[in-house]
């Protein structure tokens with residue numbers, strides 16, 4: 349059982365900034381995310397796009413913003429459960445919560461902050477009748493640990509950046525990489541398409557187009573896939589493999605959180621924005637893109653603001669009756685929020701003098 353002060357569901361920009369604000373209040377955070385990496389939409393959808401409305405950054409790439417947020421919160425040593433979806437929540441007699449993921453990992457905390465954005469990103473699955481039987485037995489929709497494929501025979505399906513980039517990467521790791529796409533043209537970046545062509549010419553990637561996997565062969569584990577190719581005349585053949593990885597993109601769904609008894613409006617969680625972004629269940633907060641209230645804007649900076657106010661309320665739940673005095677970080681640094689620091693950092697004293 350993982351124990352923490354604030355359990356954050358969603359490691360997007362809002363969740364990551366919550367770690368920092370909670371850290372100032374000496375509250376520990378653990379984050380759960382369905383994706384294998386932190387950063388939410390910024391990392392998953394548009395890491396290379398510049399953002400122009402982050403205060404004090406005239407321009408910053410979404411991927412770089414994630415790196416900066418991780419750097420900023422690192423000092424408070426957050427821990428992560430990545431690649432797992434928060435599935436159920438159980439309120440305990442003392443008002444605390446146990447959140448269990450789809451892989452059975454349990455987390456215990458007095459406060460839960462849902463920073464789930466548009467919801468957990470669910471993989472788009474191909475329509476192959478027996479695919480469910482092989483999930484986690486050779487079929488993976490997200491690559492969490494590329495080392496898993498070392499010296500293995502891998503078949504990847506898809507035509508976007510993810511399929512191209514992983515084919516390129518795994519060509520150096522796996523014993524054999526086959527990329528299957530139902531069209532001859534790819535949707536990914538031109539340089540990735542060229543790199544795949546180059547690796548095909550060097551016989552490091554087998555490229556099969558226009559084609560699709562129609563059946564998975566195996567008993568307890570994947571042994572091969574049956575491919576239907578429609579080049580000149582239609583033909584079907586088997587490719588021996590240890591892993592089949594369909595990378596058809598991810599679509600966000602509020603998912604299991606929708607069944608937690610929270611008040612939901614238009615696929616978002618209703619919160620008390622006049623006070624602290626708490627939901628209708630005391631102890632459960634919703635911040636960032638996942639919540640709704642009059643005038644809500646789904647912007648990163650709004651998530652940062654909501655996280656800041658929410659942490660103040662979490663402090664009161666975790667330390668009932670304890671008074672704290674809010675101080676500027678310029679005065680208290682990052683470790684003196686509860687008054688433990690005796691004096692201001694030297695640089696600040698100098699500036700005041």
Ligand SMILES: Cc1cc2nc3c(=O)[nH]c(=O)nc-3n(C[C@H](O)[C@H](O)[C@H](O)COP(=O)(O)OP(=O)(O)OC[C@H]3O[C@@H](n4cnc5c(N)ncnc54)[C@H](O)[C@@H]3O)c2cc1C
Nearest residue numbers: 358360361362381382388389434464465467468636637648
């Ligand atoms: C193309 C694009 C461009 C954008 N440009 C801008 C811009 O210029 N400026 C701006 O301010 N905003 C922009 N946005 C919006 C911005 O990205 C979002 O406002 C921001 O990502 C919200 O952050 P968040 O942390 O609340 O949620 P998200 O970034 O969506 O992160 C939520 C995380 O929660 C996880 N999650 C959800 N449910 C579960 C669950 N049950 N279990 C485990 N994990 C779960 C998800 O996997 C996800 O990683 C843009 C968005 C897009 C798509």
